[in-house]
Amino acid sequence: MPRQRSEHELAPGLFAPISVARASSSIADQIRSAIVNGRLREGERLPPERELAEQFGVSRVTVRDALRALEAGGLVEVRVGARGGAFVTVPTGALVGQTMSDMMMMQAISPEDIVEARLIVELGTVSVACVRATDEDLARLRENVERGAEALRAHTYTREASWDFHTALAAAAHNAAVDGLTQSFRSTLSLHPVRTREGTAAHELSVEEHTRIVDALERRDAGTARREMAAHLMRGTNLAKRESPLLGLWSTEPKRDGVRKRR
C-alpha cells in the first residue's frame, strides 16, 4: 500500500523555488537528492503536478518534464488512473543497463569491454556468494537450474531464464551494491554479438554451466565456482583473442583477501 504524505508534511523547506534557465533539470535534481538521501522513501507518492508547480514556482509543463526525466532514470514511476500519480521507486540496475546497451547499440562502447567488465563483477559476485549463500539461496539456485533443464526439454528456455540464474546468484551475495552492479549488465546481453544468434545447443551449455556453478557453491568451493563462471561468460565471446591479463588470473585460484562473511 503506497504511503502518501500530507501537503503539510511535505511543504516547507523540502524543495526550493527555481530560478535557472533549465528549470526541469533543477527540479529533477532536487527530487533526486531527496530520494537518494532517503527523505523521500520508496512507494511514497509525490504531491500532484499542480502542487509541485506551485512549490517550485514553475509551470505544470516544466514539472511534467522533470517527472519524465526522473521516470527515465528509474527514480519515480508515473501511474495513471484514479489512484495514479508519481511514486518514488528505487532505481534498478536493469535501467542503468538499458543505457549501457543503448551505448553499445550506437557503438559508443565495445561489446568486448562490456564482457570484460561483466567478468570482473560476476567473478567477484560468485566469490562473495560462495561464502555468504544461505540454504534458501542455494535451494533457489538449484531450483533455477532444474527448472531450466525442464524448460530445455519443453523447448521453452529463454535468455530471460538464463538471466534469472545470475539474478539469484547476485541475491546470494547479500550486498545491495554488488547486486546493483550485476543488474547493470542485464540488458546488454540482448545485444551480445554472438549470443543473439544462439540456439538450443548454446542454451543447453548454459544450463550445464549453471548447474556446475551451483554444485561448486554447494561445496563452498570458490575456486571451482570462479573457473566455471569464467568459462561460462567467455564461451561464445571473442575475449580469448584479446590479450587480457585476466585470462591467466582465472586459470589459477586468486586470493580473495578481506571478503569475509558478515553474519
Added chain:
Amino acid sequence: MFPSFTPVSTGRVSTEIVQQVKTAIRDGRLAPGDQLPPERDLTRQLGVSRVSVRDALRMLEAQGLVEVRVGARGGAFVTTPAPKLVGEGIGDMLLHADVTPADLTEARMVFELGVIDLACARATEDDLRVLEEICDRADALATAGGYDPALSAEFHAQLARCSHNDALALVAAALQGPLAGSLREARRVDPQTGRVGPLEHRALVETLRRRDAAEARRILSEHIARTARRVGVSG
C-alpha cells in the same frame, strides 16, 4: 529520408513512441546527428496528442538518445548516450539509502581487485602521471594538515581508467561519489583515516610502473580492507 512511424494504439502512448524511435536507431534508420521531425509533424504522423510526443521526447532526452536544442536552428536531434549518464544511473543506485558503506566497500573489493590486473597490464606513462598528479595534490593537502576523501575517490576512479576499458571506467566513475561518502564514514569512525592511504596510493603507482600485478593486488587489498574494517565489513 526520415523513416515513417506507424500510428500507435495500445499501452502508454509515449512509451510506445520511445520504442519506435529506439527501433529506428537500432535498425540504422536513424543515426546520431539526425534531426527528428517537428513535434507538430510527429503528432500527425503518429496520430497522438502533442503532450504524448513531448513526453516521449523528454524520455528520450533523459535516456541520452535525443538532444533538444532551442532557438532558430533548434529541434530534437539523435545523440549517443554519454557515459556520464550510465555513471549517474549507477551512482543513484549506489547512493541510495539501502546501500550501506559496508556494502559499498565490499563491492569495491570485488570490482577494484578485478580491475587492478588490467590496470597493471595496460597503464601508460600518461596514466601514471595523472595518478601521480593526484598524489601530489593529496601530499600538498597533507602538509597543510588536511585530507580530502574526494581526492582519494578520484585516485581510485583514475586507477580503473588505466584498464582502458570504457565499461569499467564508467562503473568506476559511478563509484566515485559513493566511495567518497564511505571514506567520510570511515573517517568519522576512525580519525586516523587518510594517514596511511595516500602513501599506499604512491606505492601503487610505483608497482604499476613495474607492472608487478601481484604486489599491486597485495597493496590494494590491504588498502581497501582497512576501510572495510572501519565501516563494518566484519568477520
